[in-house]
Amino acid sequence: MKDVAVVSVAQSDYVRALSHLNEVEMIQPVIRQALDQIGVGISDIGFTCSGSSDYLAGQAFSFVMTLDAVGAWPPIMESHVEMDGAWALYEAWLKIQAGHAETALVYSYSKASPGDLPRVLSRQLDPYYYAPLWPDSVALAGLQARAMLDEHKIDEAEMAGIAHRNREAARANPHAQIKGSATIDELLAEDYLSDPLRLHDVPPISDGGVAVVLASAEKAAEWADRPAFIRGIDHRVDSHSFGARDLTRAPSIATAAEKAGVHDGKIDVAELHAPFTHQEKIVATELGLGDDVVINPSGGPLAANAMMAAGLVRIGEVANRIMAGEADRGVAHATSGHLLQQNLVCVLEGN
Amino acid sequence: MSPADNDRVISTMPTGLWEQPAISTPDLGDEEPVQRLRLPASMVYRYNPGQAPTRYLRGLAQKKILGERSASNPDVYVPSRGMNPTEGTPTSEQVEVGPKGTISSFCVVHIGFGVNAPPTPFVSALILPDGAAVSLYGTLLEVPIEEVRIGMRVEPVWVPDDQLTTSSENITHWRPIDEPDVPAEQLKGHM
Amino acid sequence: MSDEQGGLLEAPLAIEYPFNRTTGPVIGAFLTGLRNERVLGIRDTQGRVVCPPVEYDPQTGEPLTEMVEIGTEGTITSWSWVANVREGQPLDRPHALAFIRLDGADTSMLHAVDASGPDAVNTGARVRIRWAPEREGLITDIACFELVGGAA
Numbered sequence: 001m002k003d004v005a006v007v008s009v010a011q012s013d014y015v016r017a018l019s020h021l022n023e024v025e026m027i028q029p030v031i032r033q034a035l036d037q038i039g040v041g042i043s044d045i046g047f048t049c050s051g052s053s054d055y056l057a058g059q060a061f062s063f064v065m066t067l068d069a070v071g072a073w074p075p076i077m078e079s080h081v082e083m084d085g086a087w088a089l090y091e092a093w094l095k096i097q098a099g100h101a102e103t104a105l106v107y108s109y110s111k112a113s114p115g116d117l118p119r120v121l122s123r124q125l126d127p128y129y130y131a132p133l134w135p136d137s138v139a140l141a142g143l144q145a146r147a148m149l150d151e152h153k154i155d156e157a158e159m160a161g162i163a164h165r166n167r168e169a170a171r172a173n174p175h176a177q178i179k180g181s182a183t184i185d186e187l188l189a190e191d192y193l194s195d196p197l198r199l200h201d202v203p204p205i206s207d208g209g210v211a212v213v214l215a216s217a218e219k220a221a222e223w224a225d226r227p228a229f230i231r232g233i234d235h236r237v238d239s240h241s242f243g244a245r246d247l248t249r250a251p252s253i254a255t256a257a258e259k260a261g262v263h264d265g266k267i268d269v270a271e272l273h274a275p276f277t278h279q280e281k282i283v284a285t286e287l288g289l290g291d292d293v294v295i296n297p298s299g300g301p302l303a304a305n306a307m308m309a310a311g312l313v314r315i316g317e318v319a320n321r322i323m324a325g326e327a328d329r330g331v332a333h334a335t336s337g338h339l340l341q342q343n344l345v346c347v348l349e350g351n
Numbered sequence: 352m353s354p355a356d357n358d359r360v361i362s363t364m365p366t367g368l369w370e371q372p373a374i375s376t377p378d379l380g381d382e383e384p385v386q387r388l389r390l391p392a393s394m395v396y397r398y399n400p401g402q403a404p405t406r407y408l409r410g411l412a413q414k415k416i417l418g419e420r421s422a423s424n425p426d427v428y429v430p431s432r433g434m435n436p437t438e439g440t441p442t443s444e445q446v447e448v449g450p451k452g453t454i455s456s457f458c459v460v461h462i463g464f465g466v467n468a469p470p471t472p473f474v475s476a477l478i479l480p481d482g483a484a485v486s487l488y489g490t491l492l493e494v495p496i497e498e499v500r501i502g503m504r505v506e507p508v509w510v511p512d513d514q515l516t517t518s519s520e521n522i523t524h525w526r527p528i529d530e531p532d533v534p535a536e537q538l539k540g541h542m
Numbered sequence: 543m544s545d546e547q548g549g550l551l552e553a554p555l556a557i558e559y560p561f562n563r564t565t566g567p568v569i570g571a572f573l574t575g576l577r578n579e580r581v582l583g584i585r586d587t588q589g590r591v592v593c594p595p596v597e598y599d600p601q602t603g604e605p606l607t608e609m610v611e612i613g614t615e616g617t618i619t620s621w622s623w624v625a626n627v628r629e630g631q632p633l634d635r636p637h638a639l640a641f642i643r644l645d646g647a648d649t650s651m652l653h654a655v656d657a658s659g660p661d662a663v664n665t666g667a668r669v670r671i672r673w674a675p676e677r678e679g680l681i682t683d684i685a686c687f688e689l690v691g692g693a694a
Contacts, residue, residue, distance in 0.1 A: 019550055022401025024432045028439060042439065058396040058555050068432050071439025114396040114555070119628050123392065127561070128569050129594045130652050132390050132681050134630035139639040142622025150620070150665050195623035195660040239600040243641050243650035244592055247620065374567040376582060376609040385573040385679035386565055393558035405551050517551055 003217035004096045005227030006319035006348065010034035014177040014208040014304035017113035023057065027109045027209045028069035034105070034211035038223045042071050045213070046101030048078040049092045051085035051108035052308050055120050070105070077101065084108060085210060085312030086273075086334030086344045092214050093233060102216045109209025110306035117205050117307070124337050126240055137338060138194045138202055140242075144339050145196050145278040147247040156196070159277040160187040163200040163302055166280075170299025177204050177304040203275040203305035210306075210313045228319035228348045231329075232260030235344035242339055253286035253333065256345040260331075262287055265349070268327035269294050271314035273334045275301045282340060283333055297321070311335060315346050322350040403433030403442060408517035414509050416449040418483050426484035430519075449480030452487070452525070453533045454503045455542050459496055469524075474499050478525055479541045486542050493526035502532035568597045571609055576683040579673050583612045583647045593647035594681070612646030615670040615690065619643050619650045623660040632686045638663045642687055654686040662689065 010033035085108025092104035118136035125131040170176035220227035236252035274280035298317040311334025318330035336342040407430040410417035418429030419442035457476035477486035505525040575582040583593030585608040621640035632654035641650035669687040677683035
């Protein structure tokens with residue numbers, strides 16, 4: 001397997017609604033920064049791949065316009081996934097593994113503010129049995145939280161503790177949307193938003209985006225002092241028949257973790273794409289993380305959750321810490337669909 | 352499904368690739384089994400166009416067609432999304448283009464769609480406004496279809512002044528004007 | 543560029559898709575059953591009854607073929623409370639969203655439960671199907687579930 005590394009990461013500041021900009025105006029500074037900060041241009045990039053969802057914009061092929069922000073001239077080799085950018089990164093990683101490119105630009109973004117996101121996300125569900133009921137994403141996540149509570153795999157205080165820890169950590173993240181948290185007692189005193197979930201258990205709705213540059217080993221050495229090498233990356237999916245699953249588990253995470261070699265070395269830092277508090281417990285358990293691992297120093301998706309971007313952000317946040325010398329080896333997790341249905345695990349390491 | 356129903360052709364897959372296995376069910380009576388369903392999905396969004404399209408729409412409200420260009424490239428893009436798409440750099444200057452333009456391509460539409468489509472057949476065209484690098488999309492009327500040609504000079508037809516809004520619908524259609532055709536060579540690369 | 547004056551422009555953007563779908567013989571049989579106020583499940587490779595039925599085993603991917611009739615009453619296996627009702631949901635007042643394992647099935651169905659409040663609902667509660675007065679072969683032929691008196 002070829003060595004491929006993350007050499008540059010840029011993000012926007014996440015906000016509830018970026019109503020004065022369109023997606024092109026929103027993502028261009030992020031792409032520009034990712035390239036400028038390592039002194040490269042699009043002509044140095046062999047492959048470009050983006051991740052986004054047309055259902056956020058309410059427009060078919062909405063992602064095509066963001067190529068205006070890339071400067072796709074002369075014509076570039078380019079692709080897109082209607083998924084979180086973590087999967088766009090996976091495609092770019094494959095392109096480099098296959099020898100079709102030496103470098104890649106990966107970007108993803110969300111402008112969910114125009115729509116009613118919890119309603120829009122019901123379109124991801126089984127079209128015969130679930131989608132016609134238009135369940136909102138929060139109530140659906142609540143079913144999984146209830147299963148965790150009923151089986152005593154978590155309690156409400158622990159959920160509040162996860163919310164508190166993540167949002168307090170976000171104080172150190174200049175991009176985060178929610179920085180800081182009320183005390184755990186104050187959180188638990190709030191009414192339910194969607195019993196058993198309270199407002200603090202659910203992620204914010206965020207507009208914003210992220211861009212990452214990948215390079216094979218030789219280019220990586222030119223473009224970064226301490227590239228973050230991808231040592232393992234794998235993604236798996238569980239059944240979309242949620243009623244036939246044990247919702248307190250996500251076997252696809254365990255499988256992806258094994259294939260990505262999470263436990264081939266020590267883990268200094270983990271960034272988990274668990275948008276709901278109870279899900280952080282599930283993800284950490286399936287990854288087999290010990291209590292000593294620092295989870296989500298960025299604040300995670302509970303502090304900023306741009307749909308289609310938050311997973312790629314997790315990879316970026318781990319890469320940043322490795323590139324800064326603050327960590328040697330870390331794991332990033334990304335999820336797609338409701339209830340942790342599809343999961344990607346990426347192991348990164350500095351040299 | 353009754354046994355007779357199992358003989359009904361449900362799948363048209365070529366033989367040898369995959370066979371639909373026979374499904375056994377309790378007797379559901381003689382009525383027609385459900386084979387299709389209709390599940391409409393509708394969602395409403397509150398759309399904000401962003402800064403550059405807003406400038407374009409405000410220009411249209413004043414019967415102006417405004418394009419934009421970046422500082423480093425003279426090409427004027429209309430309508431603008433705020434970037435020069437060949438560079439990926441923000442636009443920094445507004446340039447009024449047109450209102451006259453040239454047909455850079457067209458097609459004759461025989462199947463209209465949408466409640467506002469003109470009677471068929473009608474001409475849809477790409478119109479390159481004077482001064483712009485790329486063409487606008489519009490409907491061409493007030494001309495016999497067989498006379499429409501690439502290079503033909505046209506002008507926009509606006510709604511009455513009291514109906515102007517921040518909308519592309521301010522231009523109801525384009526129509527020919529009496530000016531010599533532009534040679535097709537000059538239109539290459541401007542679609 | 544100068545700051546644009548006059549505030550943000552905003553316009554409603556509606557997308558609407560008709561979505562005509564074919565059902566195939568398994569989902570079709572299930573929906574035919576619903577239209578007749580009957581519920582079918584399907585046996586998976588382990589002999590468990592999956593309801594709503596699927597064409598392929600959720601664990602192994604093998605095609606499944608044996609459909610069986612199951613009950614119209616069941617047990618709540620998980621629930622959450624929908625306080626903010628949205629368009630298209632089965633009920634137009636606050637209700638529970640729940641997974642319900644019908645008697646005779648080994649997996650759960652997703653649907654709404656009509657209840658007066660979250661205090662009236664719990665995992666393990668007994669519920670029964672409330673059929674829609676007009677049925678056309680859709681999951682919404684089940685209008686919702688209602689609590690059977692004497693919840694567990």
